[in-house]
Amino acid sequence: MLLGVIADDFTGASDIANTLSKGIPNQGGLRTAQFMGIPDTPAPTDVEAGVVALKSRSIPAAEAVEQSLTALDWLRAQGCRQIVFKYCSTFDSTPDGNIGPVGEALAHALDAKGVIACPAFPTMGRTIHQGHLFVHDRLLNQSGMEKHPLTPMTDPDLRRWLGRQCQDPVGLVAASLVRQGRDVVRQAFAGAAQRGETLVIADAATDEDLLVLAQAAADAPLLTGGSGIALGLPANFIARGEADGAGVAFDGVAGPEAILAGSCSGATRGQIDLHASNHPVLRIDVDAVMTGRLQAEEVVRFLFDNSGQAPLAYSSSPPEVVAAMQDQYGREAVSDRLDTLFADVAVAMRRKGVRRLIVAGGETSSAVAQALELGALAIGPEIDPGVPILTDMDNTIALALKSGNFGAPDFFAKALQRMERP
Ligand SMILES: Nc1ncnc2c1ncn2[C@@H]1O[C@H](COP(=O)(O)OP(=O)(O)O)[C@@H](O)[C@H]1O
Numbered sequence: 059m060l061l062g063v064i065a066d067d068f069t070g071a072s073d074i075a076n077t078l079s080k081g082i083p084n085q086g087g088l089r090t091a092q093f094m095g096i097p098d099t100p101a102p103t104d105v106e107a108g109v110v111a112l113k114s115r116s117i118p119a120a121e122a123v124e125q126s127l128t129a130l131d132w133l134r135a136q137g138c139r140q141i142v143f144k145y146c147s148t149f150d151s152t153p154d155g156n157i158g159p160v161g162e163a164l165a166h167a168l169d170a171k172g173v174i175a176c177p178a179f180p181t182m183g184r185t186i187h188q189g190h191l192f193v194h195d196r197l198l199n200q201s202g203m204e205k206h207p208l209t210p211m212t213d214p215d216l217r218r219w220l221g222r223q224c225q226d227p228v229g230l231v232a233a234s235l236v237r238q239g240r241d242v243v244r245q246a247f248a249g250a251a252q253r254g255e256t257l258v259i260a261d262a263a264t265d266e267d268l269l270v271l272a273q274a275a276a277d278a279p280l281l282t283g284g285s286g287i288a289l290g291l292p293a294n295f296i297a298r299g300e301a302d303g304a305g306v307a308f309d310g311v312a313g314p315e316a317i318l319a320g321s322c323s324g325a326t327r328g329q330i331d332l333h334a335s336n337h338p339v340l341r342i343d344v345d346a347v348m349t350g351r352l353q354a355e356e357v358v359r360f361l362f363d364n365s366g367q368a369p370l371a372y373s374s375s376p377p378e379v380v381a382a383m384q385d386q387y388g389r390e391a392v393s394d395r396l397d398t399l400f401a402d403v404a405v406a407m408r409r410k411g412v413r414r415l416i417v418a419g420g421e422t423s424s425a426v427a428q429a430l431e432l433g434a435l436a437i438g439p440e441i442d443p444g445v446p447i448l449t450d451m452d453n454t455i456a457l458a459l460k461s462g463n464f465g466a467p468d469f470f471a472k473a474l475q476r477m478e479r480p
């Protein structure tokens with residue numbers, strides 16, 4: 059393995075696995091596998107990039123650090139020479155962590171200073187200007203992310219937000235330097251390292267900026283960021299003759315399907331509305347879940363009875379409904395119960411033979427994918443930016459783990475169709 063990624067959730071992991079597998083046009087990518095949690099066996103020998111998916115975005119910082127360092131040990135034992143810590147393109151975290159503590163712990167373990175921190179993903183409208191994160195034309199804290207159920211993002215100034223999470227000073231490499239190209243950027247990061255800055259926010263507004271940053275970091279032991287920061291990394295290995303840019307074929311799978319949505323993000327709620335206009339849907343009553351009146355069996359029955367018609371079960375709700383449930387039962391209790399429900403439903407559906415499964419929401423996908431215990435997954439074609447088809451190594455199931463805010467309005471129907479064997 060050449061490149062190792064530690065991702066703080068499972069949708070984010072498939073987002074960056076997609077980027078690494080695709081690479082840039084005419085150059086190809088790396089043979090990439092996604093691992094659901096930290097494997098206890100060696101990786102398949104032909105894997106060039108390994109993405110370890112953790113569910114560490116919203117857990118206490120000390121636990122996130124411990125899991126990330128264990129993942130680092132496994133990736134280094136597979137031979138990785140470069141590590142990426144992947145977090146969300148909307149920098150999802152709280153003032154207590156976990157991006158800062160994990161980033162600094164990995165940097166210290168790898169003896170790295172002046173480490174890039176860049177969540178930009180221009181294709182999805184996430185750009186960074188003077189260290190401030192925008193989602194399309196809105197500052198992060200006015201984009202809807204300020205109402206996220208678990209990690210409300212109330213400050214768009216990434217240096218300030220990250221500074222609250224970090225022990226060491228946080229630096230900035232601004233666009234005026236990025237636009238001057240690889241060598242200037244390399245010097246800027248070296249200067250940051252000399253000043254004792256461990257993590258350094260980098261401006262990026264376009265894919266070209268991200269390619270410059272990846273070139274500048276060609277020999278860096280550690281990078282941190284969203285999937286965009288990985289855009290130019292395969293080319294570094296291919297240019298050095300260490301990888302050949304060969305793709306992996308996808309055969310598709312045939313069989314029953316199900317869609318689960320626990321994301322409350324605007325894009326997912328829009329996708330649910332459109333899907334509901336001509337497919338069977340079940341709205342999961344969260345109060346009924348919390349009081350034990352709704353169990354996994356009922357959801358499984360609905361999905362199974364409607365097999366063949368792209369059935370969808372969702373808990374997704376607008377912010378005021380989410381807030382009411384959280385006020386009544388507590389934020390973590392609601393999220394834990396829903397995670398367990400979706401995981402139980404997915405496990406039961408798999409036992410009943412589901413072959414194509416879509417999950418919307420990072421936490422929700424992480425809970426489901428962990429429960430399914432699928433081992434290593436291969437990366438298939440991209441459905442929409444940032445969301446690939448994943449298959450297990452025996453091709454018995456195809457999955458799409460969709461980040462809450464990703465995907466076109468018709469994502470669900472399109473994804474099921476793309477997963478199908480031609
Ligand atoms: N109706 C609801 N009320 C309260 N919380 C909810 C509801 N539906 C889902 N949630 C919780 O909201 C969180 C959504 O996060 P996640 O699945 O990561 O989605 P996203 O990708 O949009 O961030 C999960 O913890 C989920 O359990």
Ligand SMILES: O=C(O)[C@@H](O)C(=O)COP(=O)(O)O
Pocket residue numbers: 067069070071073074145146147148179284285419420421444460461462463
């Ligand atoms: O970087 C991104 O935006 C995604 O890869 C991601 O991590 C999104 O997280 P969720 O919205 O929680 O799925």
